[in-house]
Amino acid sequence: WHDVYYQPLIDIKSGKLAEFEALSRWIDPIYGFLTPDQFIVPLEDSRLVYKMDLNVLRSFAKDAQVQLSQGQKVYPISFNSSRTDLEASINIYEEIEKIVHDYHLSKDLVHIEITESALNDSSEKMKEALHHFHELGYEVWMDDFGSGYSSLNVLKDYHFDVLKIDMVFLRHFDERSQTIIASICEMANHLGIRTVAEGVETQQQFDFLKKVGCTYAQGYLFSKPLPFDEITIKMQSLM
Numbered sequence: 610w611h612d613v614y615y616q617p618l619i620d621i622k623s624g625k626l627a628e629f630e631a632l633s634r635w636i637d638p639i640y641g642f643l644t645p646d647q648f649i650v651p652l653e654d655s656r657l658v659y660k661m662d663l664n665v666l667r668s669f670a671k672d673a674q675v676q677l678s679q680g681q682k683v684y685p686i687s688f689n690s691s692r693t694d695l696e697a698s699i700n701i702y703e704e705i706e707k708i709v710h711d712y713h714l715s716k717d718l719v720h721i722e723i724t725e726s727a728l729n730d731s732s733e734k735m736k737e738a739l740h741h742f743h744e745l746g747y748e749v750w751m752d753d754f755g756s757g758y759s760s761l762n763v764l765k766d767y768h769f770d771v772l773k774i775d776m777v778f779l780r781h782f783d784e785r786s787q788t789i790i791a792s793i794c795e796m797a798n799h800l801g802i803r804t805v806a807e808g809v810e811t812q813q814q815f816d817f818l819k820k821v822g823c824t825y826a827q828g829y830l831f832s833k834p835l836p837f838d839e840i841t842i843k844m845q846s847l848m
Contacts, residue, residue: 610635610636610637610638611633611634611635611661611664612634612635612636612668612836613631613632613633613634613664613665613668613669613672613836613837614631614632614634614834614835614836614840615629615630615631615632615686615834615835615836615837615840616629616630616632616827616832616833616834616835616840617629617827617831617832617840617844617847618630618687618805618825618826618827619825619826619827619831619847620824620825621815621818621819621823621824621825621826622819624847625847625848626684626844626847626848627684627685627825628684628685628686628687628720629684629685629686629687629840630686630687630688630722630827630834631665631666631668631669631686631687631688632665632834633645633648633649633661633662633664633665633689634834635647635648648661649661649691653691653693656693656696656697656698657697658691658693658694659691659693659694659697659699659701659704662688662689662690662691662694662701663701663704663705663708665688665689666688666705666708666709666719667708667712669686669688670708670709670711670712670714671712672837673712673714673718674712676841681841682848683718684718684848685717685718685719685720686718686719686720687720687721687722687750687771688719688720688721688722689722689723689724689752690721690722690723692723692724692734692735695734695735695738702741702742702745705719705721705745705747706745716745716746716747717748719747720747720748720749720750720770720771721742721747721748721749721750722749722750722751722752722773723735723738723739723749723750723751723752724751724752724753724756735767736766736767739767739768739769743768748770748771749768749769749770750769750770750771750772750773750805751763751767751769751771751772751773752773753773753775754772754773754774754775754793755774755775755777755778755789755793756775756777764796764800764802769802770802770803771802771803771804771805771824771825772793772797772802772803772804772805773804773805773807773827774790774793774804774805774806774807774823775807776806776807776808776828777808778790778806779806779807779808779809779810779814779828780808782811782813782814787817787821790806790817790818790821790823791821794818794821794822794823795821795822798822803824803825804822804823804824804825805823805824805825805826805827806818806823806825806826806827806828807827807828808827808828809826809827809828809829809830809831810828810829810830811830812830814826814828814830815830831847832844
């Protein structure tokens with residue numbers, strides 16, 4: 610019942626497809642389409658969400674094999690790794706490495722997302738996790754940047770390759786939010802960090818992000834998350 614949907618990230622300078630975020634979806638035969646909070650929170654509480662996170666990566670690896678067999682270009686994905694993956698009964702690093710090895714994936718196709726809120730609970734463990742993922746050759750992205758209360762400390766204490774700016778700033782697209790987004794992009798550029806704006810829904814927002822130097826845009830302006838077969842057809846014009 611667990612499926613993987615893909616949402617595109619667009620390179621703002623070129624307007625072309627850059628990669629996808631791979632997202633978990635649960636379509637239950639009795640209850641229908643479940644929202645993430647209905648299944649992610651219980652799985653995290655039971656320390657079993659790692660099974661879902663690894664299934665996302667495994668599903669992408671299978672989809673990538675299909676694309677390669679058809680002579681198509683494979684675009685990278687980012688996928689979420691929960692903080693509880695580090696507390697599970699398995700070694701999350703070894704499991705990720707095994708999937709990447711078994712399916713002959715290039716590591717530059719796999720980007721690992723960690724939410725900002727996860728850093729508040731186990732900072733030392735998360736610091737070690739970032740270091741370990743980098744040592745293994747993976748990019749680490751911060752999801753929902755700006756949603757917590759210690760964003761600047763996070764930038765000081767952790768090394769991320771990409772910041773995903775929380776969609777709340779575009780949801781209230783007023784002058785104050787625009788100033789904050791512009792400042793985040795400027796600061797990230799000075800630190801050598803790429804940026805993603807989540808929740809892009811209008812051409813006005815996209816034009817603004819291009820003006821302030823944001824790297825990637827993600828949102829319904831381009832596509833909602835879709836299954837593999839549907840998203841590859843829809844994105845043909847931007848590939």
